[in-house]
Amino acid sequence: MDVHASLLSAVGETPLVRLNRVTARLSTPVYAKLEYVNPGGSVKDRAALSMVSAAEEAGLLAPGGTIVEGTSGNTGVGLAMVAAQRGYRCVFTLPDKTSAEKIAVLRAYGAEVVVCPSGLPLEHPDHVFNTAVRIAAERPGGWHANQYDNAANPAAHYRTTGPEIWRQTDGRITHLVAGVGTGGTLTGAGEYLREAAGGRVTVVGADPEASVYGGGDGRPYFVESIGHVLHPETVEDRWPESYRPEAVDRIERIGDRESLLTARRLAREEGLLVGGSAGTAVAAALRVAAEAGPDDLVVVVLPDSGRNYLSTVHDDAWLRHWGFLDGDGGGPVVGEAGSVPIGPRLRPADTVRQALDVLAGPSGARPGREGAALVTVAGTGRPVTGPDVVGSVTARRLREAVDSGAARPEDALSAHLAPAPPAFGVGEPAVEALRALDAARGEVALVLLDGHAHALVDRAALRAVVEGVPGTTAAGDRPEVPRTRPEPAHR
Incomplete structure (x- = not known):
């Protein structure tokens, strides 16, 4: 009988499928390794099984023990699946930006989920990683999987993923492309394929544009489970031991917009429902294939299913809110309203005195109204995403607080913040933004473009565009908010 003794023996041996429509103009064949057909739904099933087996052999995980891991979701699902098969309890710490679907899946496996704030420096005790370490130490029989530094992670791909690709392509592969998260897939499979081909295979890491792996500034981005974020207050930037940079020949940096819209193209043009990191x-891989020739063969790893991202990547309203989609043609959108540049940016740890000094300067002046500053968790030297904005302040509000004794000049600004302005994507309907601003009795809103705080728009400008007078605003000098590129046409 063609059966498996248990679910765990079904991990691996995933199919390799040629891409056809998204590669229509390319002479180089591109094949996708469909890791989402693993029983737990992602490439992380391989690492999860490998890490648990290695821990058992080393005596680190005893019967009845508890598996603990910090994860963005997929590794947790793989570990939860293994735990269910082998009788372990499991606890997972996740950042609060993790999709609701992933959290629901973990709980469906019976796992305990601890959601942690995502905007913390690595040294903070409540960081996802540190919380997992603490829980593992506190629980009797606790074992911290630590996928980032666990040698069994890349070993799983050296032992299984690499050999499968070599066999499936009959040794013809010339380029391997995979995302860089913990680095396990790229390092393990890449090292095997290089050895098998005598160095002939080029290993390419796909990395979010802002990730530090490829030279980005480490600011937050919107593609989950990939790349490396660097909080501006992190003291030491520690890279995973699972990632060996010498195993990678080059890094391709891909922006959020290109990543998200490519994932949607795969669903609509190839029938492959995948996540943003795919x-x-x-x-x-398409960039690599465009430079290669007809005798080359590119293999790209698709790590997980789009079923985990139905409320994000594959949801028009979510994409439109964060400024990744234009309007649907049904009426004027926020990006068509006149806008003004964002003023000075402060951080919660700045003092009231520092804020007043900044707001008194030329950059604090706002035409037509008193200058308001955005307060963000990110350093001022890099772009700010919408979630980075934690509040706003005005010089008048701060001066009144100081004069009344409610604030001292040396106080941290965090104790005296007004709420952050409401945020709208450039492609959201202007009438809905105006209605929300009216309901909140607000005067100004944040305009998001590709997830970043791009500009400010006031109520008068929104009302003008809704009433058919685009570009009119009481705010004076107005930069153009660029319309986003249209979503790729679906043939």
Whole structure:
């Protein structure tokens, strides 16, 4: 009988499928390794099984023990699946930006989920990683999987993923493309394929544009489970031991927009429902194939299913809110309203005195109204995403607080913040933004373009565009908010 003794023996041996429509103008064949057909739904099943087996052999995980891991979701699902098969309890710490679907899946496996704030420096005790370490130490029989530094992670791909690709392509592969998260897939499979081909295979890492792996500034981005974020207050930037940079020949940096829209193209043009990190990998693979020749063969790893991202990557309203989609043609959108540049940016740890000094300067002046500053968790030297904005302040509000004794000049600004302005994507309907601003009795809103705080728009400008007078605003000098590129046409 063609059966498996248990679910765990079904991990691996995933199919390799040629891409056809998204590669229509390319002479180089591109094949996708469909890791989402693993029983737990992602490439992380391989690492999860490998890490648990290695821990058992080393005596680190005893019967009845508890598996603990910090994860963005997929590794947790793989570990939860293994735990269910082998009788372990499991606890997972996740950042609060993790999709609701992933959290629901973990709980469906019986796992305990601890959601942690995502905007913390690595040294903070409540960081996802540190919380996992603490829980593992506190629980009797606790074992911290630590996928980032666990040698069994890349070993799984050296032992299984690499050999499968070599066999499936009959040794013809010339380029391997995969996203860089923990680095396990790229390092393990890449090292095997290089050895098998005598160095002939080029290993390419697909990385979010902002990730530090490829030279980005480490600011937050919107593609989950990939890349490396660097909080501006992190003291030491520690890279995973699972990632060996010498195993990678080059890095392709892919922006959020290209990643997300490529993932949507794969669903609509190839029938492959995948997540945003698969979009990153395929976007990189298409660049590689465009430079290669007809005798080359590119393999790209698709790490997980789009079923985990139905409320994000594959949801028009979510994409439109964060400024990744234009309007649907049904009426004027926020990006068509006149806008003004964002003023000075402060951080919660700045003092009231520092804020007043900044707001008194030329950059604090706002035409037509008193200058308001955005307060963000990110350093001022890099772009700010919408979630980075934690509040706003005005010089008048701060001066009144100081004069009344409610604030001292040396106080941290965090104690005296007004709420952050409401945020709208450039492609959201202007009438809805105006209605929300009226309901909140607000005067100004944040305009998001590709997830970043791009500009400010006031109520008068929104009302003008809704009433058919585009570009009119009481705010004076107005930069153009660029319309986003249209979503790729679906043939």
